[in-house]
Amino acid sequence: MNVITLEEEAFYQLVAKTVTEIQKRFGAKQRDKWIDGEEAMRQLRITSKTTLQKLRDTGAIRYSQPMPKVILYDSDSIDAYIEKHVREPF
Numbered sequence: 001m002n003v004i005t006l007e008e009e010a011f012y013q014l015v016a017k018t019v020t021e022i023q024k025r026f027g028a029k030q031r032d033k034w035i036d037g038e039e040a041m042r043q044l045r046i047t048s049k050t051t052l053q054k055l056r057d058t059g060a061i062r063y064s065q066p067m068p069k070v071i072l073y074d075s076d077s078i079d080a081y082i083e084k085h086v087r088e089p090f
Helices: 008-026 037-044 050-059 076-084
Strands: 062-069 070-074
Touching: 037 050, 037 070, 037 076, 070 076
Parallel strands: none
Antiparallel strands: 062 070
């Protein structure tokens, strides 16, 4: 049996490096700030493009239109919209 000893600082550096590598390989994907219509509908749990357009037109959620046929939605704005409509239990 082999025994490996490390100084305390070296041990914590090894743990930090290991955690970083695991997060890189298996960690959750960082969420995009700007998402397309399909992802916005998935996040809102809606199936109608008309409902998504209504939310956009009424200013309920933020969007950007960098090109004529490209509309991107602010995922933080969608989260805020959902939180705004939370109903607390009695």
